[in-house]
Amino acid sequence: MTEFRTAFFIPGGNEKMLAKAGSIPADLIIFDLEDSVLEPEKPQARTLVEAMLKQMAAGQQSLAVRVNAMDTPHLMADLTAIMSGRPDIIMLPKLENGEQLTQLSEVLDQYESSHGIVQGLTKVIAITAETPAGIFGFDSINNSSNRLIGLSWGPEDLATELGASANRDTEGKFLPPFDLARTLCLAKARQLGVQALDTVFADIGNAQGLQAECASGRRIGFTGKLAIHPSQVEIINRAFLPTQDEIDRAKKIVDLFAANPGVGALQMDNKMVDIPHLKLAQRLLAQLDAQALVTDE
Helix, strand or coil: CCCCCEEEEEECCCHHHHHCHHHCCCCEEEEECCCCCCHHHHHHHHHHHHHHHHHCCCCCCEEEEECCCCCCCCHHHHHHHHHHHCCCEEEECCCCCHHHHHHHHHHHHHHHHHCCCCCCCCEEEEEECCCHHHHHCHHHCCCCCCCEEEEEECHHHHHHHHCCCCCECCCCCECHHHHHHHHHHHHHHHHHCCEEEECCCCCCCCHHHHHHHHHHHHHHCCCEEEECCHHHHHHHHHHCCCCHHHHHHHHHHHHHHHCCCCCCEEEECCEEEEHHHHHHHHHHHHHHHHHHHHHHC
């Protein structure tokens, strides 16, 4: 599975930013039809996004569209407008339960059929934990359609829903309810075998804070992050690449176990390594290979 280091949002109604989409070095470009587009502007934004999908179709970047939530009157209009542009991914916000994913997949089946798209080709990344119902609905999320490739989470909307005045403390760390949502998102993504994408970092002028949050996210298992400003892209891209020391250590672990088949624990550099270390090393090298393949293409 190809994983995205940086998933960059571009407001679907902002023609100036849309024109720069191809120059943004993000692994995934997300044209946004939800929060960044006011209701009266949504019809025009859909037209602009459809045109951008067709214009960038031959490029190397993956293209996604964040549509409006399942319980809004805008979702079907979004899909009707954009599916002719054959987006690689639909980003579904405010996911609250597995039934919504099933419903979206069934709708995508119909649109793929009508546009001559291979059944199941359009993938889905869902944003979870944007509502209290979303937190309680984590258990029901599944990937029975095999469309789901990633999960992220939304502290800004969740703060509004909870009536919280802030989602971070004075040091910039997530407060307990939001740290819980982050953890649940990560755990569910790992359970389903899909990518865990950490949420946006809203303080766009704080490069040091962004670097620190990328590092903390990567340490606990996130493999990419959402971005909302061009200045964030290179920082995130670098942060989610393994260091040469990490690569060398992973290769050493894999080689050590290959040389000792059937052994569950070994000594390396005066420390014990076991099967969990081997799995982590194999995962890191697989991600590196996938990223190299995307770059070569």
